[in-house]
Amino acid sequence: MTDTTKNTSQSHWFYSLVADPTTNANAQDDATVIEPERNGSPKVTSPEASLTTKHEPGSVGALWLEGTPPADSVWAVEAIVEPRRRFRIWTILVSLGLLGLVIAGGAYAYFQPNRAAVETRAEYNAALVDLHNEMRTAQSVLDTVTGSESTPDDLANAYAPLGAFDVKAGAVRDLAVEPLPAAWPLIPTGPIDDLVPLRAELSLIATASDDLSNRLETTLEYRSSLGSVMNLPDLPTVADAAMINTLSVDLASFLADTTTVANGLPVDASFADHRDLLRTWLGDLAELQVTYLDALRNGDEATAATAVNTIHEGQRVVEVSLLETLNTVRSGLDALILETADAIAKIVNGA
Missing domain, CATH: 1.20.58 (Methane Monooxygenase Hydroxylase; Chain G, domain 1)
Structure with missing residues (x-):
């Protein structure tokens, strides 16, 4: 059978469906059939209307409803496209946020050695300034412990300022032995490496300060010990x-x-x-x-x-x-x- 014959046959069937009410009594209720399309298919003008119409089993409307989602379902194109669009937007935003975090973390890691070096250098300077100010205290203690006119009370009062000097010297000593800041892997350590010579100088100052404190303490103890026992009693040449x-x-x-x-x-x-x-x-x-x-x-x-x-x-x-x-x-x-x-x-x- 040729295509022309097929189309003519199909068109005849649909025209018969409309013309002969005995073929399907409810056909007019199911859908309004208008002139056939060029390929011979009928054209339904209102599918929504068939959703609310009662249909006989096997009718066109019933067959239509069998392939139709529930009436309360959301099947509009906008309802499908919009979630996908939102998903893409959130994906982009999250990706940008992660990229920002990566960039910020990389920048933080890159500049971390410089920040650590600046903070460490500031600690060194603060401890050194405190120690420098206490050098006047050390000089005062030295005057007392080596002075020929110093009394036992003067010597006793020299212990407190000497202790204050020793505290400042100890702070420098602790920094001199404290490890340098550690840099993250694969990050340049130039600023931290620059602290190595400074730390060596700090160690020399700590050693000199410890030596000064120890010798002042030794001298003070020596003088204090002798001051209480070197006083001979009076020795007359005549006595009863x-x-x-x-x-x-x-x-x-x-x-x-x-x-x-x-x-x-x-x-x-x-x-x-x-x-x-x-x-x-x-x-x-x-x-x-x-x-x-x-x-x-x-x-x-x-x-x-x-x-x-x-x-x-x-x-x-x-x-x-x-x-x-x-x-x-x-x-x-x-x-x-x-x-x-x-x-x-x-x-x-x-x-």
Whole structure:
């Protein structure tokens, strides 16, 4: 059969459907059929109307409803396209947000070494400025511990400022041994590497400050220890029995106390000569006190006077040795204070 025959046959069928009411009584209710399309298919003018019309099973309207979604479903083109469009917009926004985070994270990582270097350098400078200000305190303590006129009370009052100086020196020491900031992998570490020479200078200043603090403390302890025991009792060349007994007790106590102090003095090379002289004199004093007391009991004023002069001369030699030692210590620590302060100033001022 040819296409022309087929189309004619199909058109005849649809015309028959409209013309013959006995073929399908409800056909007119199902849909309004108008002139056939060129391909012979009928044209339905109102599909929505067929949704609300009751149809017989097997009718065109029934067949239409079998392939139709529920009436309350959303099947408009806009309802399908709009969610897809929203999805694409949110995808773009999320992608842009992630890209922004990546860029921000990369920038943060790239500049992190520079920020860390700036912060570390600021910590170094702050600690150095504090230490530099305490150099005046160190100088004041040095004046006290090496001064020939310093009293036991003056020496006792020097411990507090020395402790304040030691705290500042300790802060620099801690920074000098603290590891440098770490950079993220694959990030240039130039700014952090530039801190290596500065950290080395900081270490030298910390060492000098510790040395200064330790030597000041040693000198203070040395002076404080000797100040309480180097006062001999009065030694008359003539005395009665009661006074001789008192002098015997006083000299024995002085010898015992001074020997104990001498054995417990801080060990420091600067005071080695003085310590040796002190121990020698104490050994001589143990013999001289016997000679002196016997001379008093025997009424031998000349021998007693000779013993007293020998005792006092030995004491004088020990005291002069101490003053000379203190002058040497003062000269060395003065130079150390000036050198350390100058080194700090150069770093802080960027010289």
